[in-house]
Amino acid sequence: MAHITAQSRPIDVSTSALIVIDLQEHFREIAGCLLPSLIPIIDAFEEHNLPVIFTQHGHVKDTDNSQLIKWWGRNNSIARFSPAWHLMSELEAHAPEDNPKTFRIKNKNRYDAFLGTDLEKILHQQHVDSVVVTGTMTNLCCETTARSAFNRDFYVYFPTDGNATVNTQMHDASVLNLRYGFSQITTLDEIHRALSRLP
Numbered sequence: 001m002a003h004i005t006a007q008s009r010p011i012d013v014s015t016s017a018l019i020v021i022d023l024q025e026h027f028r029e030i031a032g033c034l035l036p037s038l039i040p041i042i043d044a045f046e047e048h049n050l051p052v053i054f055t056q057h058g059h060v061k062d063t064d065n066s067q068l069i070k071w072w073g074r075n076n077s078i079a080r081f082s083p084a085w086h087l088m089s090e091l092e093a094h095a096p097e098d099n100p101k102t103f104r105i106k107n108k109n110r111y112d113a114f115l116g117t118d119l120e121k122i123l124h125q126q127h128v129d130s131v132v133v134t135g136t137m138t139n140l141c142c143e144t145t146a147r148s149a150f151n152r153d154f155y156v157y158f159p160t161d162g163n164a165t166v167n168t169q170m171h172d173a174s175v176l177n178l179r180y181g182f183s184q185i186t187t188l189d190e191i192h193r194a195l196s197r198l199p
């Protein structure tokens with residue numbers, strides 16, 4: 001079988017949106033380490049008037065009988081509007097709801113951030129053709145959303161150091177799969193340099 005090289009092109013974020021997946025208090029232990037590197041990227045997107053979309057994963061525990069709830073158990077799932085459901089406190093100042101280019105998706109309840117939300121509608125309304133996928137967990141919501149974005153014909157940038165999960169093996173396995181057929185694997189520094197080249 002012939003070797004297939006990973007897709008790559010010069011990074012162009014001029015028509016990109018930054019998707020920040022589930023950086024909520026529930027995941028602080030896993031993904032809080034992302035904040036020092038990710039917050040400057042969020043600020044740079046906002047400074048260039050590019051869309052930033054924050055998702056918050058949660059369930060209405062008494063009525064949600066989804067497969068995800070059955071898999072993890074009701075007590076291990078995030079209750080919508082609970083303290084664990086809120087964005088990490090450091091992000092609040094960087095996610096102003098009165099900014100027309102900042103969006104919060106508060107009804108995400110599947111690994112796929114597109115499923116049952118307005119994410120695709122927002123991206124089309126903002127004339128986006130590529131997305132930068134960041135957040136947690138690499139191998140669940142981030143990978144699933146990256147694949148879903150690709151299948152909706154958005155070009156996907158996936159910064160390895162902008163995503164986090166419970167261990168290196170799971171993180172690296174997702175990156176390997178995404179690199180092969182879904183995403184251009186990059187770094188936050190490369191995304192930041194691309195932003196700095198914008199007028």
